[in-house]
Amino acid sequence: MDAILLQILNGLDKGGAYALIALGLTLVFGTLGVVNFAHGALFMLGAFCAVTFQKILTISVKVKDESVTFFDAYKEVPYLEIWWGDTGLAIIDWAVPLSIFMAIPVMLLIGLLMERGLIQYFYKRTHAEQILVTFGLAIVLQEIVKSFFGANPIPTPAPDIVAGSAAVGSWLGLSDNIVYPYWRLIYLAFSLLVIFAVFAFLQFTTFGMVVRAGMSDRETVGLLGINIERRFTIVFGIATVVAGLAGVMYTPILPPDYHIGMDFLVLSFVVVVVGGMGSLPGAVSAGFLLGILQSFASMNEVKSIFPGIDQIIIYLVAVVVLLVRPRGLMGRKGVMED
Amino acid sequence: MKMFKLSSKDMMLMLVLSAAVLTMPIWLVPFGAGYPDLMQKFAIFGLFAVGFNILFGLTGYLSFGHAAFLGVGSYTAVWSFKLLSMNVLPAVMLGTIVAGLFAVLIGYVSLRRTGIYFSILTLAFAQMCYNLAYSVLTPITNGETGLRVLRDDPRVLDNMFGVVQEGSPVGSLFGVNMQGYPGFYFCAVMLLIGFFISLLIFRSPFGMKLIAIKSNQNRMRYTGFNTRPYLLIAFVISGMYAGLSGTLMAVTDPLAGAERMQWTASGEVVLMTILGGMGTLTGPLFGAVLIKYFENIFSAFNESSLLEIFSFLPEPLQHFVVTIVHPFVGEGWHLTLGALFMIIVIFLPGGLVEGFGRLSKKFKSKPTQKSE
Amino acid sequence: MGNNIVLDIAYVDKSFGGLQALSNINLQIEEGKTHAIIGPNGAGKSTLLNVCIGRIAPDRGTVTFNGELITGKQPHEINQAGVVRVFQTPEIFPELTVLENVMIPAFAKRDGSFKFNAFSLLSDETDIVADAEHVLDDMGLLGQSAHVAGSMSRGDKRRLELAMGLVQHPKLLLLDEPTAGMSRADTNATIDTLKRIKERGMTKVIIEHDMHVVFSLADKITVLAQGMIIAEGAPEEIRGNPKVQEAYLGESTDE
Numbered sequence: 001m002d003a004i005l006l007q008i009l010n011g012l013d014k015g016g017a018y019a020l021i022a023l024g025l026t027l028v029f030g031t032l033g034v035v036n037f038a039h040g041a042l043f044m045l046g047a048f049c050a051v052t053f054q055k056i057l058t059i060s061v062k063v064k065d066e067s068v069t070f071f072d073a074y075k076e077v078p079y080l081e082i083w084w085g086d087t088g089l090a091i092i093d094w095a096v097p098l099s100i101f102m103a104i105p106v107m108l109l110i111g112l113l114m115e116r117g118l119i120q121y122f123y124k125r126t127h128a129e130q131i132l133v134t135f136g137l138a139i140v141l142q143e144i145v146k147s148f149f150g151a152n153p154i155p156t157p158a159p160d161i162v163a164g165s166a167a168v169g170s171w172l173g174l175s176d177n178i179v180y181p182y183w184r185l186i187y188l189a190f191s192l193l194v195i196f197a198v199f200a201f202l203q204f205t206t207f208g209m210v211v212r213a214g215m216s217d218r219e220t221v222g223l224l225g226i227n228i229e230r231r232f233t234i235v236f237g238i239a240t241v242v243a244g245l246a247g248v249m250y251t252p253i254l255p256p257d258y259h260i261g262m263d264f265l266v267l268s269f270v271v272v273v274v275g276g277m278g279s280l281p282g283a284v285s286a287g288f289l290l291g292i293l294q295s296f297a298s299m300n301e302v303k304s305i306f307p308g309i310d311q312i313i314i315y316l317v318a319v320v321v322l323l324v325r326p327r328g329l330m331g332r333k334g335v336m337e338d
Numbered sequence: 339m340k341m342f343k344l345s346s347k348d349m350m351l352m353l354v355l356s357a358a359v360l361t362m363p364i365w366l367v368p369f370g371a372g373y374p375d376l377m378q379k380f381a382i383f384g385l386f387a388v389g390f391n392i393l394f395g396l397t398g399y400l401s402f403g404h405a406a407f408l409g410v411g412s413y414t415a416v417w418s419f420k421l422l423s424m425n426v427l428p429a430v431m432l433g434t435i436v437a438g439l440f441a442v443l444i445g446y447v448s449l450r451r452t453g454i455y456f457s458i459l460t461l462a463f464a465q466m467c468y469n470l471a472y473s474v475l476t477p478i479t480n481g482e483t484g485l486r487v488l489r490d491d492p493r494v495l496d497n498m499f500g501v502v503q504e505g506s507p508v509g510s511l512f513g514v515n516m517q518g519y520p521g522f523y524f525c526a527v528m529l530l531i532g533f534f535i536s537l538l539i540f541r542s543p544f545g546m547k548l549i550a551i552k553s554n555q556n557r558m559r560y561t562g563f564n565t566r567p568y569l570l571i572a573f574v575i576s577g578m579y580a581g582l583s584g585t586l587m588a589v590t591d592p593l594a595g596a597e598r599m600q601w602t603a604s605g606e607v608v609l610m611t612i613l614g615g616m617g618t619l620t621g622p623l624f625g626a627v628l629i630k631y632f633e634n635i636f637s638a639f640n641e642s643s644l645l646e647i648f649s650f651l652p653e654p655l656q657h658f659v660v661t662i663v664h665p666f667v668g669e670g671w672h673l674t675l676g677a678l679f680m681i682i683v684i685f686l687p688g689g690l691v692e693g694f695g696r697l698s699k700k701f702k703s704k705p706t707q708k709s710e
Numbered sequence: 711m712g713n714n715i716v717l718d719i720a721y722v723d724k725s726f727g728g729l730q731a732l733s734n735i736n737l738q739i740e741e742g743k744t745h746a747i748i749g750p751n752g753a754g755k756s757t758l759l760n761v762c763i764g765r766i767a768p769d770r771g772t773v774t775f776n777g778e779l780i781t782g783k784q785p786h787e788i789n790q791a792g793v794v795r796v797f798q799t800p801e802i803f804p805e806l807t808v809l810e811n812v813m814i815p816a817f818a819k820r821d822g823s824f825k826f827n828a829f830s831l832l833s834d835e836t837d838i839v840a841d842a843e844h845v846l847d848d849m850g851l852l853g854q855s856a857h858v859a860g861s862m863s864r865g866d867k868r869r870l871e872l873a874m875g876l877v878q879h880p881k882l883l884l885l886d887e888p889t890a891g892m893s894r895a896d897t898n899a900t901i902d903t904l905k906r907i908k909e910r911g912m913t914k915v916i917i918e919h920d921m922h923v924v925f926s927l928a929d930k931i932t933v934l935a936q937g938m939i940i941a942e943g944a945p946e947e948i949r950g951n952p953k954v955q956e957a958y959l960g961e962s963t964d965e
Contacts, residue, residue, distance in 0.1 A: 319463070
């Protein structure tokens with residue numbers, strides 16, 4: 001029982017990342033009709049927003065280290081610490097969550113540029129061409145990041161106060177041995193918050209209503225005289241921000257490097273397909289489900305029966321779903337059924 | 339057996355191409371490309387692209403899984419070297435056949451869907467194979483380290499025929515060492531055979547039907563065609579080309595690694611095909627050669643060699659230019675590749691063949707304009 | 711010694727969601743005859759056609775062609791059995807030439823649903839080319855053989871559509887509104903072409919709106935309204951039939 005709960009928790013935060021990326025993918029595919037292979041790169045860029053912010057915060061200067069007396073020693077001291085002492089250090093400590101404020105405008109800008117500068121020319125072109133050009137873009141983006149930040153993962157720690165683990169077990173009245181890192185719980189809560197915000201936006205605003213209408217029947221919306229294309233830029237921007245935020249907060253869990261975008265991309269497409277292309281609830285549910293499934297598959301007991309199952313379980317599920325129920329768990333009938 | 343009565347145009351093409359390929363060691367020298375390693379790459383990737391084009395170019399189905407067949411071919415070839423003989427013929431034959439079998443399996447499943455679903459299915463399969471090769475099936479693939487041929491491998495057939503391996507094991511064709519120029523010629527012959535087969539396909543009713551499937555698959559069905567077997571055959575054929583390329587990689591360098599099977603590796607062959615001109619007969623081959631050629635050049639640059647090249651510029655300008663160019667070369671070759679990808683897809687989706695076509699039309703129309 | 715029943719549609723029902731598109735359709739097509747199916751918009755004509763070519767499966771009922779059950783079969787199997795449909799919106803192969811467009815169906819007819827003929831050359835397929843050129847000539851398109859089909863005018867595309875159907879020497883030709891949107895001149899030309907085919911004894915089912923076309927060509931007319939057959943008979947019977955007039959007039963007063 002302990003192990004199962006642990007695995008579920010384990011799967012949920014990874015699932016949260018999948019869900020957020022899949023959410024953006026589905027928004028773009030369902031509204032704009034574009035298959036965006038650069039979406040994983042957006043996740044990666046978000047993560048590197050956090051990295052950049054952290055680097056900015058820790059811009060340091062060489063200062064004489066007074067604690068070493070028998071030779072002249074110098075240490076790097078961040079300007080923030082010099083100016084604001086402990087508060088400065090606290091700010092640095094909270095770099096990751098604070099970088100959200102930087103990430104949102106940056107990702108929004110990136111999304112705008114991408115959509116206006118590239119994606120909009122591919123609305124009428126085939127899916128294959130969309131895939132190819134966004135694939136190229138993904139490579140360009142990741143190589144640029146690689147040339148600036150190097151090829152190694154860059155550790156971006158969570159704030160000290162949440163660096164430890166929570167006694168989840170005792171909260172739920174179960175064994176005291178079940179502990180789970182605070183930050184991962186925070187990530188789970190954060191992803192749910194973002195998902196909720198997106199759904200609320202779609203449900204309760206006029207803009208959102210138009211988007212939903214456009215997702216279910218683009219033609220009719222057009223015939224009603226609503227210019228849906230003007231909204232595309234904003235939708236794309238939202239999707240970009242969501243992916244970026246997912247990346248920002250994930251950095252303490254997985255130190256980012258230039259190719260995490262690609263790693264998450266394949267899985268995200270699989271998630272979208274399993275959930276049902278064009279279905280937002282489907283994408284989100286499938287994200288969490290597959291995260292948990294993958295988690296269970298990495299349990300030692302499972303691996304002893306099916307070695308290596310954790311590596312391929314998601315793909316197997318995708319294959320089965322695509323064959324048995326091509327519209328996915330929650331896709332609507334007729335959405336690209338062949 | 340029916341004699342292939344190719345048109346004289348096609349015969350010319352085959353002759354010219356054969357001559358060009360077989361004399362590569364000579365005319366590539368001024369381009370700095372006349373050495374075996376690089377020329378082998380031309381042949382191997384040319385073959386890969388030609389085969390990929392049969393699927394992607396003719397039917398329009400975009401597969402991200404072909405790198406898996408390449409990997410399967412490589413691994414099979416290396417196992418043949420280990421278990422049977424260092425002779426390349428069994429390795430090549432087995433590798434191609436096993437890759438073909440994999441293609442039947444993966445194709446059968448993936449082709450149950452079309453369009454983007456098909457692509458995602460192949461993507462999923464490719465990643466599955468890669469993960470399996472990397473960490474699960476390590477007894478067969480030796481995971482991260484890669485599979486090598488060892489001196490004390492069994493090599494049953496060799497022992498039966500009393501063939502003795504001296505020195506470190508190297509692929510051989512009945513005693514002819516397959517590294518260096520002979521290796522290139524072996525690959526070149528394979529390329530020419532592969533190209534010839536693709537030529538036949540292009541000129542056959544089968545080829546036309548594939549193009550019709552790409553044009554309007556639905557209509558094909560209502561016209562009485564069962565499109566599934568056509569697509570599966572195209573898939574398997576292209577998979578076998580990929581497998582063959584994989585075996586040739588192992589022939590010229592008896593090592594097989596999992597990274598060849600990643601789906602992003604499939605991206606490279608897509609680029610080659612598109613750059614040259616997807617669906618054209620010769621385009622993919624040109625694309626492959628160009629990409630490999632420029633990869634060779636670009637990867638060799640580093641900051642110091644760039645500074646040297648631009649030394650004719652005044653210093654601040656020199657540094658400026660180098661800073662801009664620097665990320666695109668050396669390890670940054672992938673950046674260039676990605677950018678090239680985008681440019682081609684955006685501006686010249688028909689590839690270089692289309693580009694040449696447009697240029698030659700411009701030149702041809704000029705005389706008539708003048709005369710008017 | 712009556713006429714052979716070529717197509718037998720029996721007890722066919724089809725509903726989409728809450729909408730009953732076809733109810734209890736019983737219809738028999740006789741060999742060699744031209745049978746028109748008419749009715750106001752939404753009557754279910756296209757649905758019926760789609761059932762016959764295998765695009766939609768009926769909820770109930772069967773369609774039998776020359777004794778063979780075709781409901782539930784794949785589209786290509788139905789075509790191979792001899793049922794050929796000419797599409798209303800031309801579904802040609804835009805990237806291929808006009809000649810190639812007609813060669814493809816010719817191949818399907820000669821080789822069946824699958825043949826791996828990768829070892830013959832297109833240039834050797836002289837019979838196929840001859841067949842195709844013959845049909846193109848018939849339709850007045852021979853001069854455009856080498857043109858890319860996608861660049862043809864709409865009218866020409868429709869003639870190409872018809873050519874693609876005819877080259878398969880169908881046992882049953884299903885025409886979906888062959889003159890929809892055509893000018894008077896084109897319509898008359900189409901009527902002439904279809905009359906010529908009639909003389910060769912081909913069985914045809916035509917869905918049409920244009921009454922002139924229907925009365926020029928049909929041996930028998932079936933009238934559908936709201937998914938049901940409301941009248942059936944020779945053209946003269948249908949012309950004066952009050953129920954038919956009501957079905958059409960009812961439609962026009964709504965507009």
